[in-house]
Amino acid sequence: MKPIYQRLNLFIDGQDAYTFVPVEPIGAQSLTIHRATGDIVLNAPNTPVPSTASRYGKTIYGILGMISLALSEYVIVMTGREHRARLMGHDIYRAADFDILPLNPNVSVQNPQHPVEGHLLALVRSHLLGGYFLFSYGWDLSRRLQVQWQDQENQERKALWEVTDDRFFWNKFLQSRLTDTDIARDLSPYILPVxxxxxxxxxxxxxxxxxxxxxxxxxxxxxxxxxxxxxxxxxxxxxxxxxxxxxxxxxxxxxxxxxxxxxxxxxxxxxxxxxxxxxxxxxxxxxxxxxxxxxxxxxxxxxxxxxxxxxxxxxxxxxxxxxxxxxxxxxxxxxxxxxxxxxxxxxxxxxxxxxxxxxxxxxxxxxxxxxxxxxxxxxxxxxxxxxxxxxxxxxxxxxxxxxxxxxxxxxxxxxxxxxxxxxxxxxxxxxxxxxxxxxxxxxxxxxxxxxxxxxxxxxHADLIAKAYAGSGALKxxxxxxNKRTRVGALEDGYKGxxxxxxxxxxxxxxxxxxxxxTGAWTPQKNPVTAATLIADTRPLITRSVPYILSFSLFMICAGLTLPRTSDYSLSYYFTLWFIIASLTIMFMMVHGIEYVSWPRLIPSTDVIYYEGPGFRSAHNGKGFTGSLGQKLDLSGQSDGFGARLLLNGRKRALTVNGMEEGTKKRVD
Known part of the structure; x- marks a missing residue:
């Protein structure tokens, strides 16, 4: 199997290009990505680095791929790795840290010029830092032992990314800019599957x-x-x-x-x-x-x-x-x-x-x-x-x-x-x-x-549960x-x-x-049309209810420390704020869907308002009028809270970032 470069030095030639140079072997073909055009060029052996280029301050342990957002395309590189063990004579690593490098010289990753770009960059960064990504430079972690043994003759002639199990090639979409080029085979030492x-x-x-x-x-x-x-x-x-x-x-x-x-x-x-x-x-x-x-x-x-x-x-x-x-x-x-x-x-x-x-x-x-x-x-x-x-x-x-x-x-x-x-x-x-x-x-x-x-x-159970449900596994x-304990049951309650x-x-x-x-959704090159991804278009009363609840709870807590000139007057005080808090909680539960953090890129509207045959346990959270005639505008959510209910009887096409619902890209 063709080897993958384990360490790279990155040289940045001003606003012109990124050049990746393998640390070993010395003199190997370097890789240049031109920032203005996005062209990927494999240089001849022993090609010197331009004298105008400056060396990046971190060692690069692998290129995860490239992703295009609203303002720029970005190169995602691994700048930290954690050695896990050796298996079959090969080192197994966990990807521990990442840097995102913009091709557009006018774009700053730390301070994006447009809030939509900042939002999309935050999603990418959060996914990378929150995931548990594993890789090896010489062992195919994506395929089970039996398949590797059965395919051993074929895999000796191919690069690692060519034999990786498509289902588990997590960064396949990110690597598509490299794998879809005419020189993909020659780029193989730079293509690291995780x-x-x-x-x-x-x-x-x-x-x-x-x-x-x-x-x-x-x-x-x-x-x-x-x-x-x-x-x-x-x-x-x-x-x-x-x-x-x-x-x-x-x-x-x-x-x-x-x-x-x-x-x-x-x-x-x-x-x-x-x-x-x-x-x-x-x-x-x-x-x-x-x-x-x-x-x-x-x-x-x-x-x-x-x-x-x-x-x-x-x-x-x-x-x-x-x-x-x-x-x-x-x-x-x-x-x-x-x-x-x-x-x-x-x-x-x-x-x-x-x-x-x-x-x-x-x-x-x-x-x-x-x-x-x-x-x-x-x-x-x-x-x-x-x-x-x-x-x-x-x-x-x-x-x-x-x-x-x-x-x-x-x-x-x-x-x-x-x-x-x-x-x-x-x-x-x-x-x-x-x-x-x-x-x-x-x-x-x-x-x-x-x-x-x-x-x-x-x-193993904890990590799978954290990836899917957000907390460690129960039981x-x-x-x-080999025993079920009451302490374990209490811990399960906390995890729940x-x-x-x-x-x-x-x-x-x-x-x-x-x-x-993963490429299930791709943005258009215009952040203006995607402004609804970060806007909250819910009615003012809907947005204000959580703040009213918070203020009510604050006033209740403050009342516990007030001077007690009259228990009679304080009873009115607490009754008032308890009633307000109860009404706000009731309102939020009745309109619960509006206060849930829904996906914005691929909304769940078709599932929430499914009206065909099947089973539905209840229609909670859709307001006092129930589910009839209500449609959820997921395109206008705020960062952790719901969206707007449109009280009309007609279904409408939901557009997100200028695309109709369901218009998405799946890279197979």
Whole structure:
């Protein structure tokens, strides 16, 4: 595989060009990006840097790509990295810091000339700093071990970006300016793919064997986003919060009696699981209530899209064992029924459906009851198997021929617990199959391995949950300790509160960051037409209510410290401000949709005001007149708060930044 430059020096030639020069090897071809035209030029070997150029103060560890906003195009470079570990002889890093360099010399990143440009830059910067991006200069983190082994002859002739799994090539849109040029192959040493996911690795010794246990998750860039703004399936068969998780087991049989530091292993084993949102059209509409309004949209293409999704998974992984953990009663029941109704109409021989009532089976903290589910899917786990390489043999010992696809409502907390249990069951069988453990031994008999396994899966669960829901995962006390505790339940309550706050008041901007960086939405080169992205066009009374509430609470607190000349007069005082505070809270709850942070780039209007067949749990938050005739103008929101309700009976085309709703660009 062609190498990627690991360190670059950047030289800025005034307002003319950026020149990237590899630190090693000396004399390698430098890369110049002309600021006036945006042209990308690969210079001849040993080309000297212009004498007028000044060196940038930071070392560049990789070019993430380029993005075009309203006033300028920008080069995004990595200026900080964190070494995570070594895997298969390759260093694995986490991208830790970034700089954004404008091509337009008249544009300042620190002080943008137009507020729209500043807003878009803030979205990009927030996404980069808030994500968990992983990369390697010589190892393809985007593809599982089995695929890399099967494609080893082909990948030796290609660059890393050419073989990267398209689903997990997170910065593919940013790199498209380089990969879409005629000299893309020659630019390969500068094209660094990154994944959005998790990585952890632990080393232990058991019975003289050196064992490395590694856990990698890869998040799909398709239908990417936040918890309440990306649910279900889209019209291309992609589902929200799709993650591939790979557990890699490396065993060295020659490590007995010494502390081996060698990076060659006798056995290499891999076990894959996937998760993804329930593959039907559904949503949860935020209304400031703790439980959003649940909506299932019964569209004509639902069956076709689920079939497309499952066929893609069968093509990619083999047989599918679908485990559904959604509750069969109460709030979640309509989603479960829609899933089962649709999957019964999808006739794919390699797909099996299994329902498990997680909350009922494991109530009263009986988490050991997950063994009931493992018994139900035992045959599938055995038949699908895992990937196993033995260096003593020329061919693979066995292949994984299918995967378990697990989901709950969010594909986070219950899914994490079940996936960890399935991974533990498989790890036990792998260790016994290669002779590390005897038939009467279990993973839990070895404290170091057991503790490392639990911590890896708990940390993995936290990172996936933070990326999607904004807080760490729930139920990780069980994953870490094999026990459900009351302290863990209290921590879950706190995390649930943090999720509520972030999902209602901060996730709109986060979703816009996802859509902007992945290329789901692209701006026009005119910030004036995009001014509605930063304007608040709600009626004055709507905007003033939160301030009235804040002032009322201030007055109540102030009243507690006032001199008490008369308890009778103070009672009137407190009654007045309590009534005002109560009325403002009531108003905000009735008009809850107006006070939610909605995405602006790709609005959710079609989902909020869906009127076709399906299920809707309620129509909260739409004002005193209900949902009839009301349309939400998401183009005129302020930075964390809702938008305007248009009280007319006609539907109108919603334009954002000069484009009609739904006009967006998806880079595949």
């Amino acid at each position: 994944i959005y996911g998790t990585f952890d690795i632990r080393t232990v010794y058991i019975h003289g064997h050196r064992i490395q246990l590694c856990l990698i998750s890869r998040r799909s860039r398709y239908r990417a986003g936040t918890r309440y703004f990306r649910r279900g399936i889209d019209h291309e068969g992609h589902v929200a919060n799709f993650n591939e998780t790979e557990q890699i087991l490396l065993v060295d049989e020659k490590a007995a009696g010494r502390l081996s530091l060698a990076e060659s292993f006798t056995h290499k084993l891999s076990f894959i699981q996937i998760r993804g949102s329930v593959p039907v059209f559904w949503a949860e509409i935020n209304t400031l209530r703790y439980k959003p309004d649940l909506q299932v949209m019964d569209l004509q293409e639902t069956v076709d899209m689920m079939k497309l999704h499952l066929q893609e998974q069968v093509t990619e992984y083999g047989g599918q064992s679908l485990i559904n953990l959604v509750n069969q009663k109460g709030y979640e029941q309509p989603v479960k029924e829609a899933y089962e109704r649709t999957v019964s109409q999808v006739e794919i021989p390699d797909v099996k459906y299994q329902y498990f009532d997680f909350h009922n089976e494991c109530k009263h903290m009986r988490w050991d009851r997950i063994s009931v589910l493992i018994e139900k899917v035992h045959d599938d786990l055995v038949n699908q198997g895992y990937f196993h390489l033995d260096t003593a043999q020329d061919t693979a010992v066995r292949f994984q021929t299918g995967v378990v696809r697990t989901n709950c409502m969010d594909n986070l907390d219950r899914t994490n617990v079940v996936q960890a249990a399935l991974a533990k069951w498989t790890l036990n069988h792998q260790l016994k199959a290669i002779g590390v453990l005897s038939d009467n031994e279990e993973l839990d008999d070895f404290d170091a391995l057991s503790r490392g396994f639990r911590e890896m899966w708990a940390d 990780t006390d069980f994953t870490r300790t 509160l943090m999720r509520y706050i972030k999902n209602n008041h901060f996730d709109g901007a986060r979703q816009d960051g996802f859509d902007l960086v």
